[in-house]
Amino acid sequence: MTLTEFKYIVAVARERHFGRAAEACFVSQPTLSVGVKKLEEQLGVTLFERSKSDVRTTPQGDLVVEQAQRILEQVSQLKQTAKQNSDQLDGPLKIGAIFTIGPYLLPSLIPQLRQLAPKMPLHIDEDYTHNLRTKLRNGDVDAIIVALPFEEPEVDVVPLYQEDFIALLPERHPWVKRDSLQLVDIADEVMIMLGAGHCFRDQVLEACPQCRDNSLNPQKDWITGSSIETIRQMVASGLGISVIPKSAADFHNEKLGLVTREFDTPKPSRQVALAYRRSFPRKKALDLIKQALETIDLPGERIND
Numbered sequence: 001m002t003l004t005e006f007k008y009i010v011a012v013a014r015e016r017h018f019g020r021a022a023e024a025c026f027v028s029q030p031t032l033s034v035g036v037k038k039l040e041e042q043l044g045v046t047l048f049e050r051s052k053s054d055v056r057t058t059p060q061g062d063l064v065v066e067q068a069q070r071i072l073e074q075v076s077q078l079k080q081t082a083k084q085n086s087d088q089l090d091g092p093l094k095i096g097a098i099f100t101i102g103p104y105l106l107p108s109l110i111p112q113l114r115q116l117a118p119k120m121p122l123h124i125d126e127d128y129t130h131n132l133r134t135k136l137r138n139g140d141v142d143a144i145i146v147a148l149p150f151e152e153p154e155v156d157v158v159p160l161y162q163e164d165f166i167a168l169l170p171e172r173h174p175w176v177k178r179d180s181l182q183l184v185d186i187a188d189e190v191m192i193m194l195g196a197g198h199c200f201r202d203q204v205l206e207a208c209p210q211c212r213d214n215s216l217n218p219q220k221d222w223i224t225g226s227s228i229e230t231i232r233q234m235v236a237s238g239l240g241i242s243v244i245p246k247s248a249a250d251f252h253n254e255k256l257g258l259v260t261r262e263f264d265t266p267k268p269s270r271q272v273a274l275a276y277r278r279s280f281p282r283k284k285a286l287d288l289i290k291q292a293l294e295t296i297d298l299p300g301e302r303i304n305d
Helices: 003-015 018-025 029-043 059-082 102-116 129-138 183-188 199-207 209-215 228-236 283-295
Strands: 048-050 055-057 093-098 122-127 143-147 155-170 191-194 222-225 242-245 258-263 269-277
Touching: 003 018, 003 029, 003 048, 003 055, 003 059, 003 129, 018 029, 055 059, 093 102, 093 129, 093 283, 102 122, 102 283, 122 129, 129 143, 129 269, 143 199, 155 199, 155 228, 183 209, 191 199, 191 228, 191 242, 199 209, 222 228, 228 242, 228 258, 269 283
Parallel strands: 093 122, 093 143, 191 222
Antiparallel strands: 048 055, 143 269, 155 242, 155 258, 155 269
């Protein structure tokens, strides 16, 4: 039973494919397969269900992979402890962010991190919340910026700011004459929303149950887009209206002929937070993220610890 074999099974569980797992571990597929099989024989359990199209962990495999990941993290922490005088900023920092936050927060955050730690490489990963959760747990990213609620064992979550939702309208829409809108009004409009898997979509539907009802109505137009920027173009084309986070409000709106309007109180909103593994050994790198966030203009009201 070796750390290398633990790395193999963590990679297979993450990739759900032996070939891709082997590439991620920089070994041949036969080498990885032999290592996994050897570990299964030593433990006396089957860790993976194998088929022609997919690889899945068994119930026992889930437990073993989770423990293997913890062991790998503890080994990493042990190495860091052994180098107490080493620079915790000497190594890449992997930051993840959901699609509806990354394009609007990271352009301000990254330059500040560069200024605070110019020699620390940054790896940025944009993804859905459920994928970032897995990547954080597996050590593929070190910290993630997500919308609350977010709960994960052995993960600390630090709320950062509260961000309002706003309406995005074509400039000829009659609502442009209003100073503000009621959220319930949008349920009767042709809505353009993010597709399934985006937590922002779920938050809008939670804030406006009438929109949820209309989304299930086959007589009601309901259009989905893959990103906020795609939705912006669709609204500009006159296909409908949308609801977007306030941080995305001013991206090329004038050029595209778009107008934003705020909602009346109670304003729909979300809380954005930083999440990281409690066992992550490079606390100074995490502190730099928090420090950088304190120096930039956040797209919402800061949340005090």
